Amino acid sequence: MSTKTSTKPARNAKSQSVMPVRRDAQFPLPADRAHDWVGDGSVHFTHLMNTMSLVIPVGERFFIDAVRHYRDQITDPDLKKAATAFIGQEAMHGREHDEYNARIIERLPSAAVFEKRVKALLDWFASSTPSSMRLSTTIALEHLTAIMADGLLQEPRVSEKAEKGYAALWRWHALEETEHKGVAYDVWEATQGRDAAAYANRAFGLLAATAIFWGMVIPHFLNFVRQEGKLTDLKGWKSFYRMAFGEVGFLRKMARPWFDYFRPGFHPWDDDNSHFLAEVDSFTEAFRTPRAAYAKAA
Numbered sequence: 001m002s003t004k005t006s007t008k009p010a011r012n013a014k015s016q017s018v019m020p021v022r023r024d025a026q027f028p029l030p031a032d033r034a035h036d037w038v039g040d041g042s043v044h045f046t047h048l049m050n051t052m053s054l055v056i057p058v059g060e061r062f063f064i065d066a067v068r069h070y071r072d073q074i075t076d077p078d079l080k081k082a083a084t085a086f087i088g089q090e091a092m093h094g095r096e097h098d099e100y101n102a103r104i105i106e107r108l109p110s111a112a113v114f115e116k117r118v119k120a121l122l123d124w125f126a127s128s129t130p131s132s133m134r135l136s137t138t139i140a141l142e143h144l145t146a147i148m149a150d151g152l153l154q155e156p157r158v159s160e161k162a163e164k165g166y167a168a169l170w171r172w173h174a175l176e177e178t179e180h181k182g183v184a185y186d187v188w189e190a191t192q193g194r195d196a197a198a199y200a201n202r203a204f205g206l207l208a209a210t211a212i213f214w215g216m217v218i219p220h221f222l223n224f225v226r227q228e229g230k231l232t233d234l235k236g237w238k239s240f241y242r243m244a245f246g247e248v249g250f251l252r253k254m255a256r257p258w259f260d261y262f263r264p265g266f267h268p269w270d271d272d273n274s275h276f277l278a279e280v281d282s283f284t285e286a287f288r289t290p291r292a293a294y295a296k297a298a
Contacts, residue, residue, distance in 0.1 A: 014272060015185075025172055033163040042237075044240035061094060062137075066131070070131070082183045092176075097173075110224075110227065111224065140206040141213065175277065178276055
């Protein structure tokens with residue numbers, strides 16, 4: 001295996017100033033709200049978020065393996081430390097979304113089938129593609145995750161009526177995704193460089209990852225809405241449109257930062273939203289309670 005360690009680009013200055021921290025948080029997630037936790041009067045946007053959550057645990061493990069593969073090739077000690085913290089954060093995210101997903105599966109057993117399909121796809125990809133392609137896919141999906149996280153942090157209306165436990169889990173996840181949004185990309189530049197071949201590889205990675213991600217999420221999301229008996233619920237779809245594309249525009253607002261990835265000089269921290277990180281430690285501290293204690297209190 002060959003890498004491009006002979007040309008070591010300077011690490012992004014903002015990345016150097018933000019060091020991720022592994023935080024152990026646990027969230028109260030009432031099972032009876034798994035289908036409508038967004039609280040907007042419909043299940044539609046809730047199940048879009050739920051469908052994306054089903055991807056997260058197996059996706060995070062894929063990211064961990066992709067970054068871990070290159071960690072020993074990193075010569076910058078701070079980047080190596082950040083990569084280790086990235087792995088720790090992603091492991092915590094996977095654990096909490098496993099708990100969340102168990103509640104979805106309890107309500108809709110077919111969600112387990114979707115989760116297994118995602119795992120099978122990523123397992124095949126991990127065993128059938130070069131390590132550089134796995135890292136390219138990781139930084140592409142990390143970019144999608146980072147712009148979704150920014151959407152959650154920038155737009156309080158996404159969660160203003162939401163059940164508190166689910167909303168807190170998503171906010172914690174969004175804060176930590178923001179905190180480590182440059183790490184995998186810095187690993188990419190440190191090991192693959194910034195030449196034309198590296199650019200083509202990462203650009204293709206985003207195109208492929210986006211098509212596969214939404215190609216899997218959309219049909220299963222629609223299936224979950226159908227199983228709830230809400231596929232023809234026009235009021236529910238109107239609420240969904242407001243949240244996703246209309247006034248709130250959670251998905252609509254992703255378009256510009258998605259295209260930004262194709263700039264040759266792109267870096268995730270070009271969009272500096274680090275001001276949100278001022279709350280990450282205090283916010284997480286409120287959810288140090290073990291999950292068993294939440295259940296006992298209920």
